[in-house]
Amino acid sequence: SAVISQKPSRDICQRGTSLTIQCQVDSQVTMMFWYRQQPGQSLTLIATANQGSEATYESGFVIDKFPISRPNLTFSTLTVSNMSPEDSSIYLCSARGTSPAGEQFFGPGTRLTVL
Amino acid sequence: KQEVTQIPAALSVPEGENLVLNCSFTDSAIYNLQWFRQDPGKGLTSLLLIQSSQREQTSGRLNASLDKSSGRSTLYIAASQPGDSATYLCALTSGAGSYQLTFGKGTKLSVIP
Numbered sequence: 001s002a003v004i005s006q007k008p009s010r011d012i013c014q015r016g017t018s019l020t021i022q023c024q025v026d027s028q029v030t031m032m033f034w035y036r037q038q039p040g041q042s043l044t045l046i047a048t049a050n051q052g053s054e055a056t057y058e059s060g061f062v063i064d065k066f067p068i069s070r071p072n073l074t075f076s077t078l079t080v081s082n083m084s085p086e087d088s089s090i091y092l093c094s095a096r097g098t099s100p101a102g103e104q105f106f107g108p109g110t111r112l113t114v115l
Numbered sequence: 116k117q118e119v120t121q122i123p124a125a126l127s128v129p130e131g132e133n134l135v136l137n138c139s140f141t142d143s144a145i146y147n148l149q150w151f152r153q154d155p156g157k158g159l160t161s162l163l164l165i166q167s168s169q170r171e172q173t174s175g176r177l178n179a180s181l182d183k184s185s186g187r188s189t190l191y192i193a194a195s196q197p198g199d200s201a202t203y204l205c206a207l208t209s210g211a212g213s214y215q216l217t218f219g220k221g222t223k224l225s226v227i228p
Binding site: 001004006031033041042043045048058090092094096101102103104105106107108109111 | 146147149151156157158159160161164166204206208214215216218219220221
């Protein structure tokens, strides 16, 4: 299994600012993802973080709002740009292990509140 | 488009009871199905993964089953404890080339001492 850490664990930000969330995996993984969980809702995939190239975004999410980097196999960042109160959510990093079964593991999440 | 439904949305049981959580999906062409646990304000903990060729998986007091033909999975928890109180999420990937997890909305379980 993979152990995933995220920083920061939580933050309170002002409208119009940006926040970068870091995700570190303790072992090599095949794929890394970023999810959003809005209050009282289930998880929605934002994008797949691709090593050394642009992330693949899901419908409704754009690079200008959620720029993502993945400089190596075990590290990725998500930036939430020009924040508004609607961006208040838990942001979760996940990774797919190397076994053919394809189990996915999640980080502890970053709880973001935008005032 | 794959849709995942979990019923009930919330469940309250007395400590010691055995219970079953349900997950249904609309497209039987799945690659694998995972059950997760989420504590309030926290990330997800993977509980069990069932590959499409498997019928069930067991870990301790947990047993997950998969019936692709009927589009259903169940998570059985034996001898429930207050520490089992959490939201349980079912998620699946569709097809070997698709790694995106499609989640249900979860069942919030409360185990009353």
